[in-house]
Amino acid sequence: MFRPSPSSGVPIYWQLMEQVRHAIDTGELRAGDQLPGIRRVAEDLVINPNTVAKAYRELEHDGVIELRQGAGAFVADNGRAGAIAERMRRARPVARRAVEALAALGLSEEEMRRLFESELLRAHAKGGD
């Protein structure tokens, strides 16, 4: 499930969070499913355990997962996972239209990706997150 790329410049904890969200979107993870433990993720991926812990904490804060004392991390059962999937479903046509519009302008896939990333980063920087 996790495929972080350390040299991409994007914080690894952020990549892990995105990958969990993505797995929920695609249905690979469902409400109540258990996530692998922090130690195991750290040792399997050879990444810092603190980074994995941080990703899990942030995901819990966002209501995506639940950390149960001594039992581990579970995909939240409170409907938020469903809400995210629903939000994604509604957003998909918007993204599709944007891509079509950009394609009509003659942009390649790679160019679109760069454009999106650049806009996201600018929004991120402005948001002062």
Added chain:
Amino acid sequence: MPEWAISTQALEKVYGGRPAVRELNLEVPSGSICGFLGRNGAGKTTTIKMLMGMARPTAGAVTVLGHDAATREGGVGIRRRTGFVSEDKALIPGLTARQMIALTRALYPSWRTDLEQDYVRRFRLPLDRSVERLSKGMRTRLALLLALARAPELLLLDEPTDGLDPEGIEQALQSIVAAAAEAGTTVFFSSHRLAEVEQIADRVAILEDGKLVVNDSLDELRASYRRVHIVFDDHAPEQLRALAGADMPGARSVSVLAKSNVDEIVLEARRHNARAIDITPVTLKDVFLESVGR
């Protein structure tokens, strides 16, 4: 456990009139994995030796695991609780790997035979070969085993993956991460491989000419730096060229490494009717090259 595993104040070391380390204020929180970067001769090895109580500071204070590393007793206390791999992976000539392990085991009450045997198997160490007949990769593995099997609270590793093949690097990093994940061991390791620092570290310290120029969490660094690439119709304005550090008059584009002044740069670029502005995340390599002044 103290909040800081390593803490130095205005630490200084002078060798024969030449300062090797100057005004070093280094703090490594307990439980973190800190990558220690710097060019060759920047003072990394000297710093690590001072942290181990193996080199006496010329001035300043150095506290490791609550011990004063500048005193004899403090040094002994640090060395009892710390796993160390030296830059030259020094072992005792004339001994076999098995003898190195047996003799070292006897000096550490915290030694864990299960870890020792686990690493002997995993590293596939030729136990009965004398250490000077081991390949550099095997010497490094043996040095790592000796450091890890004592179940240390702190690992001070001077280029622990130097001279290893890709498989060896992965094994070394795995063992370091396992120590951190299972026992909460604090790790402070120097390296020239930025990719491995990005992979396992959560903090980065960068030393340049004996001085610390960066000492921050890796996520902070990634969040605070951005690379802004700006293209103009005509040549790039002078202010932005100066920011980029590279002066190429007539060039149509500039690439600026921005630290918390992204908005300012973007505004400036817009004011000069920039044709395209690309903002991309930075890698540790960008930050490193910027910090050591290219």
Added chain:
Amino acid sequence: MLWRFAARQTQLRFWLALAGALFLAGLVVYKYPVALERLKLDSAPGGAPEAQAIYANYLWNRWFSLLGALWVVYAFIMAGNGVVPQTSCTLTGGGAGVLYMLSLPVTRARLLYTRAAVGAAGLALLALTGALSACAFSPLAGQSYPLLTAVAHAVILAGAGMGVYGAFVLLAAILNEPLFGIVAYVLIAITVFTGISRTFHSSAVFSLFDLLRGTSYHVDGVFPWTGVLAGLAAGALFIRVAATAIEHRDF
């Protein structure tokens, strides 16, 4: 347990030195008949006591002198294997290992004392083995040599020699290579060669080498208590100073 590092590390050299001493002792005793012939005496003249005195003189002149020289060289090698391994003396090559020793959870002083003690023990054993093997081999040449006299020679050599060993340890602690090697070689040369020249010129100048090979004990039958005690005291003092010096050294 720290001593085991030093013992393991030096055991090859120790066994080589011991084997060398045994071999040379055997050789010296075996050559006795040839030496007698060269003196143009086909058999020991006079009675048995005189024959024994000639043999004792031969052993002292050949074997205990040689053992003394061998011992001084071995003291140099052992000292070079102290806290600061000096490559000029490590037969196994590579002066490495110092960083590993310093990274162990002990003070440098303890490191030096331990290694110095292991060296001293090896040296004492070498002196004893060398002296006793002369007794053991004597029957091969149809001779005998008193056990107590041999032990006395060993005590004189090891005791007085501790001063020389301590001096080497101190030099190794404060000098870098190749300076240590050069100074030590000069010291060996002075110690051994003043002794040899003394045999020919018999000057009245004090000779350390004469002390080591027990000249006064052999010639006058006087055990050199002063020399032995002074050697032990000087050795202890030098090693104590070396322990202080090593604390202030940068590696």
